[in-house]
Amino acid sequence: MQAEQEIQLPRASSMWEKTWQWCAANLPSFIVIFALWEIVSRIWGDPVLFPTLEVIASRGWELTKSGILLKHTFATAYRILGSMVLAISLGVLIGFAMGRYRIWERFWLPIVAVLLPIPALAWTPVVVLWFGLGDVTMIFITTFGAVLPIISNTWTGAKSVNPAWIRAANSMNCGGHRLFFRIIFPGSLPFILSGVRVGLARAWRAGVAAEMVAASDWGLGYAIFASREFLDISFMLCGIAMIGLVGFVMEKFIFQNIETMTVIKWGMMEDVQVGGG
């Protein structure tokens, strides 16, 4: 007689194991890049133009401790956040109007088509003349950067809602605003989310770049650009690293969570992990 075999299910990996796996997958690339940097900076031998990792790290620590780096980061993040709230409200509204009503589609489509390829940054001089240096200009430019992909994705999403869902809902007496909130909106959510994701990336890039020209005294872009006056390359590099870090955190911890809790859970979108694990 055969002994009853125990079924071994794969154990869910713990938080630590996941972190370890993630580090093992991603750290080697960074280690190689850092090593190359260190070698070049030693050969070059100019501590001002090409500082060693140690110099950069200690400058970074100093800036973090004094809170200056964080203050610049928050100034940028706050502008981006404000403009994202605006861009999402406007973009989703216009996108749905286009997707559901022929007349709005006719009105907006040429406008969107013409504006979409223009980099938001190109508007900077115009907007600076209108609103001067500062938050209004910044929010205008970043909102412009984010709103177009959100409009065009929401429009596509609203048009590609499965007609069978709409018929099924209609057959159960669901129409008008109930149809919109219960079917059209969740049905186009995968498109809207990817539009917001592209919009955020565009806003973040345009925002930092515009700060170099148009911000008055705070913001990562402004800080990086201003520190050229002091030949402070370490400051610039720390600022650049911060830009990358914030972008990564927004993608990894905000977006992926929203997607995991909605469209991925519903099987409307594949689970694509950015940055491995």
Place this chain on the structure above:
Amino acid sequence: MRSKVSIQKLTMSYYLKDRVVTALNGIDLEIADGEFLVVVGLSGCGKTTLLNILAGFIKPTGGEILLDGKPIAQAGLMNRGVVFQEYALFPWRTALQNVEFGLEMKGVDRKNRREIALKYLDLVHLTNFTNIYPHHLSGGMKQRVAVARAYAYEPEFMLMDEPFGALDAQTRESLQALTVEVWQKTRKTIFYVTHNIGEAVYLADRIIVLAGQPGRIYKEIRVDLPRPRDSFDPRYVELERETTRAVRQG
């Protein structure tokens, strides 16, 4: 038995480029209360168009449809349930929430909603899958949820458009048996469209054979077999043969 649905001189034409195409031409049909009516015909004969008109998705260009003696346009959508060929479940709702949808639309309160939805999920043997999202369900399970959803809305009149057409043979057979079981329990009038003749003979009280271009009723076949039906019964085979011949000739 009195008529549940009465279709009179129904016509449906539309423009295809600059040509007028008549999809349905002078359909007269009475459906009795509690009857299981199955419509068969080759593809393009207008059977799905007829279903879509009955469901209220499209307006006919001529004729009249009465539901309980009243024009169907006035009857609104409150009294019809539809099961589609494609999986029309809402992916963002669990099986239970999908079944609750129609009840929500009717304004049934949360507690009763849950109770009724669970009753119908039980009817299609899916009580263990109430909190599962549709994409984790097999094709057969999805259609069972769709059937439960249509029934939970408690319509007077059930429309089914090749609901099991996309399923494998075994799953289809078990769902056909389930459909008869549910029909016998609820006694709702069913208008069922299929191109599968075996399915028609298994399910129907009466089979309507539509002939295409323009769509019209070619033949009516009464299925006088007791239920549950045995597909090896000589009379069953004979009815299949008769229906097949009618479909081909039509």
